[in-house]
Amino acid sequence: SQQGEEDPQALSIQEGENATMNCSYKTSINNLQWYRQNSGRGLVHLILIRSNEREKHSGRLRVTLDTSKKSSSLLITASRAADTASYFCATKSGNTPLVFGKGTRLSVIA
Amino acid sequence: EAGVVQSPRYKIIEKKQPVAFWCNPISGHNTLYWYLQNLGQGPELLIRYENEEAVDDSQLPKDRFSAERLKGVDSTLKIQPAELGDSAVYLCASSPGQGETSGSQETQYFGPGTRLLVL
Numbered sequence: 001s002q003q004g005e006e007d008p009q010a011l012s013i014q015e016g017e018n019a020t021m022n023c024s025y026k027t028s029i030n031n032l033q034w035y036r037q038n039s040g041r042g043l044v045h046l047i048l049i050r051s052n053e054r055e056k057h058s059g060r061l062r063v064t065l066d067t068s069k070k071s072s073s074l075l076i077t078a079s080r081a082a083d084t085a086s087y088f089c090a091t092k093s094g095n096t097p098l099v100f101g102k103g104t105r106l107s108v109i110a
Numbered sequence: 111e112a113g114v115v116q117s118p119r120y121k122i123i124e125k126k127q128p129v130a131f132w133c134n135p136i137s138g139h140n141t142l143y144w145y146l147q148n149l150g151q152g153p154e155l156l157i158r159y160e161n162e163e164a165v166d167d168s169q170l171p172k173d174r175f176s177a178e179r180l181k182g183v184d185s186t187l188k189i190q191p192a193e194l195g196d197s198a199v200y201l202c203a204s205s206p207g208q209g210e211t212s213g214s215q216e217t218q219y220f221g222p223g224t225r226l227l228v229l
Contacts, residue, residue: 042220042223097143
């Protein structure tokens, strides 16, 4: 079963715009991770945020976590065509394995 | 540092035939995962190894799927016999080890996957 649920399922923006993707989950977590997957490739880890953290930055990425709402958001600023990919959130709870959502497909149009 | 290596990258077989996938994790990574990814979906865990021990295989369809990780390094995933519904991408991932103390231990590193088409 998939705990994380990304929203929207698909997003199309112009180069230079910001892209925001959301992830909602159901049970309490230890951490939440975001991964990127380019077409035909494996997943690449982007950022991990722990349950006691509220915000984290990495380059043009900004992740927030609201444990009271059981939700997280991934913001990509000043998007580039190379950011076109699928983005997945994954939740870690206790000793259970990571559970991935269905992903958001982002298209950045040059 | 070499990443996770998988082979083959693509495989086309007829239903009822056997198929095997191979994975070489990042050197030193104790934990190895096999995932199934259907089109438009996220990865779903099939089996997780800690060294050579399968510690989570609850999602592995054991009637036709099998896996092994001899010597706790490389791993193979086998399907016999394959069915039409097995067409998907099979991803292998590895991580340094089980534990909650370090973020790097919880990050998974994925291979490029094997795209299987069963006709």
